[in-house]
Amino acid sequence: MRADRLMTIMILLQNRGKMTAKELAEELEVSDRTILRDMDALSTAGIPVVSDRGKDGGWRLVDNFRSQLSGLTMNDLKSLFLFPSGKVLEELGLNSGALDARHKLLAAIPGTYRDEAEAMWERIHIDSSTWRQSKENVDALQTVQQAVWEGKKLTILYIQADGELKERLVEPLGLVAKGNTWYLVAIRDSEFRNYRVSRIHKAIVENETFIRPANFILAAYWEQSKEEFIQRLPAYDVQVEIHPSVMKRLYFTSKFVQVIKKESSNPDQWIEATLRFNAEQEAVEYIVGFANKMKIIAPKDLKSKVVSLANSVINFYKE
Amino acid sequence: MRADRLMTIMILLQNRGKMTAKELAEELEVSDRTILRDMDALSTAGIPVVSDRGKDGGWRLVDNFRSQLSGLTMNDLKSLFLFPSGKVLEELGLNSGALDARHKLLAAIPGTYRDEAEAMWERIHIDSSTWRQSKENVDALQTVQQAVWEGKKLTILYIQADGELKERLVEPLGLVAKGNTWYLVAIRDSEFRNYRVSRIHKAIVENETFIRPANFILAAYWEQSKEEFIQRLPAYDVQVEIHPSVMKRLYFTSKFVQVIKKESSNPDQWIEATLRFNAEQEAVEYIVGFANKMKIIAPKDLKSKVVSLANSVINFYKE
DNA sequence: TTAAAATATGACACCTTATGTCATATTAGA
DNA sequence: TCTAATATGACATAAGGTGTCATATTTTAA
Numbered sequence: 001m002r003a004d005r006l007m008t009i010m011i012l013l014q015n016r017g018k019m020t021a022k023e024l025a026e027e028l029e030v031s032d033r034t035i036l037r038d039m040d041a042l043s044t045a046g047i048p049v050v051s052d053r054g055k056d057g058g059w060r061l062v063d064n065f066r067s068q069l070s071g072l073t074m075n076d077l078k079s080l081f082l083f084p085s086g087k088v089l090e091e092l093g094l095n096s097g098a099l100d101a102r103h104k105l106l107a108a109i110p111g112t113y114r115d116e117a118e119a120m121w122e123r124i125h126i127d128s129s130t131w132r133q134s135k136e137n138v139d140a141l142q143t144v145q146q147a148v149w150e151g152k153k154l155t156i157l158y159i160q161a162d163g164e165l166k167e168r169l170v171e172p173l174g175l176v177a178k179g180n181t182w183y184l185v186a187i188r189d190s191e192f193r194n195y196r197v198s199r200i201h202k203a204i205v206e207n208e209t210f211i212r213p214a215n216f217i218l219a220a221y222w223e224q225s226k227e228e229f230i231q232r233l234p235a236y237d238v239q240v241e242i243h244p245s246v247m248k249r250l251y252f253t254s255k256f257v258q259v260i261k262k263e264s265s266n267p268d269q270w271i272e273a274t275l276r277f278n279a280e281q282e283a284v285e286y287i288v289g290f291a292n293k294m295k296i297i298a299p300k301d302l303k304s305k306v307v308s309l310a311n312s313v314i315n316f317y318k319e
Numbered sequence: 320m321r322a323d324r325l326m327t328i329m330i331l332l333q334n335r336g337k338m339t340a341k342e343l344a345e346e347l348e349v350s351d352r353t354i355l356r357d358m359d360a361l362s363t364a365g366i367p368v369v370s371d372r373g374k375d376g377g378w379r380l381v382d383n384f385r386s387q388l389s390g391l392t393m394n395d396l397k398s399l400f401l402f403p404s405g406k407v408l409e410e411l412g413l414n415s416g417a418l419d420a421r422h423k424l425l426a427a428i429p430g431t432y433r434d435e436a437e438a439m440w441e442r443i444h445i446d447s448s449t450w451r452q453s454k455e456n457v458d459a460l461q462t463v464q465q466a467v468w469e470g471k472k473l474t475i476l477y478i479q480a481d482g483e484l485k486e487r488l489v490e491p492l493g494l495v496a497k498g499n500t501w502y503l504v505a506i507r508d509s510e511f512r513n514y515r516v517s518r519i520h521k522a523i524v525e526n527e528t529f530i531r532p533a534n535f536i537l538a539a540y541w542e543q544s545k546e547e548f549i550q551r552l553p554a555y556d557v558q559v560e561i562h563p564s565v566m567k568r569l570y571f572t573s574k575f576v577q578v579i580k581k582e583s584s585n586p587d588q589w590i591e592a593t594l595r596f597n598a599e600q601e602a603v604e605y606i607v608g609f610a611n612k613m614k615i616i617a618p619k620d621l622k623s624k625v626v627s628l629a630n631s632v633i634n635f636y637k638e
Numbered sequence: 639t640t641a642a643a644a645t646a647t648g649a650c651a652c653c654t655t656a657t658g659t660c661a662t663a664t665t666a667g668a
Numbered sequence: 669t670c671t672a673a674t675a676t677g678a679c680a681t682a683a684g685g686t687g688t689c690a691t692a693t694t695t696t697a698a
Binding site for chain 2: 088123125126127128148149173174175176177178179218219222226284285286288289290291292295303304306307309310311312313314315316317
Binding site for chain 4: 030031032033034037052053054055056057
């Protein structure tokens with residue numbers, strides 16, 4: 001009961017600014033004295049409530065703290081109960097069915113939490129699955145996950161980009177779910193590395209434990225790692241003109257689109273755009289599919305590459 | 320204190336199987352009698368603890384429940400503090416910075432929760448952003464979100480699939496984050512509808528409120544809606560043989576791959592596979608990019624379509 | 639300066655909840 | 669039959685919380 005009330009006091013002060021003990025007492029149907037005690041309890045708990053004595057006195061949250069709270073407290077509560085996609089939960093072995101049991105456990109928490117939880121569940125849903133069944137292989141995920149939780153070293157057979165199988169002994173720090181793809185973040189030879197879980201052919205949890213780096217923050221590491229990866233991503237830019245009839249298709253596969261200039265309602269006016277690919281070959285393969293609806297402006301030698309590919313298609317099916 | 324202890328009992332039983340009241344009492348530094356009372360409380364709360372009397376007696380969780388719990392209780396706690404992607408939080412106005420303040424609030428919860436929260440944060444990270452900047456337009460999300468929270472009707476200017484702008488008055492029920500794409504689930508004309516947020520050109524929150532349907536469950540509705548959408552997705556299956564040199568590429572764009580038969584280590588043996596497309600044209604455009612590395616087996620008339628497209632490429636660049 | 643509105647603190651009586659101790663009963667296995 | 673275990677009730681005590689009351693201090697306005 002009291003935890004409920006403390007939380008409510010915080011929320012009231014956040015929303016209304018300054019309130020007297022008498023007002024709070026009436027709102028919460030307790031005595032003034034109880035409110036004063038609650039204020040002691042909040043202070044003890046580190047919540048910076050302060051009092052103004054005398055006329056026009058009352059209680060408020062320290063202004064700085066309050067302005068933080070105004071963007072935080074209610075939203076904190078909301079995000080506290082915003083659950084990730086059922087697919088992620090499932091692949092972590094935390095089935096959607098667990099949601100119900102968790103709700104039950106949550107019922108033991110002060111009522112305000114519960115109300116916020118329900119509101120969030122009712123209004124926001126996250127879904128990371130694809131429209132069609134993903135073929136991403138997560139056979140190794142259970143084993144990898146076990147090692148992560150138990151802080152044990154892991155031997156993995158890893159399929160490298162060139163298709164070669166390599167055995168590695170790693171210290172698994174965490175897992176990152178990027179869309180439908182799981183990455184294992186681990187230490188090998190004193191260096192941080194990311195391994196795509198679908199490329200782990202086999203994983204064996206070792207008995208040997210390891211010391212987790214003291215200041216390792218998975219989310220921060222991942223953002224940095226991602227930034228570096230993106231920096232190293234090859235970029236092959238192509239200037240094209242697009243026939244309006246395929247604009248919809250371009251939006252649907254927006255993956256390569258960087259810039260679209262001057263989209264016009266004139267159904268006959270070709271539209272300039274910049275596309276970015278990882279490699280020339282990727283550009284060729286993509287652009288050839290647009291046939292005569294996408295015209296290469298630059299680089300100029302890409303045209304002959306596209307034509308060459310088209311010729312090989314024709315020869316292939318001549319038989 | 321007691322809530323802590325109840326939770327600890329559950330965890331101990333889950334981890335150790337059967338324990339006597341005496342053992343639990345010693346572990347938790349309370350009397351046997353208190354443990355027996357706690358068991359009553361757990362039963363009352365719906366946790367199926369059962370006792371074995373007499374020699375070799377003790378307390379355990381119902382086997383079925385325990386096996387669920389082994390995937391549930393600890394995992395419940397874990398998933399309770401598994402936070403969705405920072406991108407989703409950001410777009411909901413719940414910035415990553417809120418995480419820290421939430422952690423502080425969570426500190427008020429029994430210590431076991433806090434420990435689990437830290438473990439989860441340290442080991443699992445979710446990231447729904449793309450390697451490259453997404454072009455998905457979420458300008459309207461703030462306004463839409465506001466209406467969702469406030470339970471107010473919303474007027475939207477919606478860009479339909481054919482590009483036409485339509486004005487709609489809707490009752491917004493919730494938001495679904497599907498990968499990088501937000502969908503608004505709303506009622507219009509007494510029917511549930513999904514609107515892609517990036518297609519909402521403009522949104523205006525009305526003053527008029529609406530009655531939320533009593534038994535509406537967003538997650539359930541979304542799963543059903545998705546199922547129906549997938550059922551209606553056209554499926555155009557193509558049997559192909561793939562040269563091993565492009566297998567890597569196929570894995571990278573696994574979107575269309577349905578079945579791969581007999582993958583061989585023989586670098587000269589073509590591999591049979593089934594690809595699924597939404598339309599014949601999509602198949603043509605995709606397969607042409609593989610040139611002579613992907614051979615169409617069936618349907619047979621697709622070959623001529625691919626050749627035709629290749630010809631139009633060649634003619635296009637003849638100038 | 640006075641009065642009113644506010645908080646600050648302590649104390650006490652009372653209420654509610656929780657705990658430990660004890661006694662008796664029942665169950666299960668050796 | 670004996671021992672190890674749970675089952676239940678009861679009672680005294682402890683712990684936590686609340687309301688009422690009294691006294692003290694601070695602030696502002698008249």
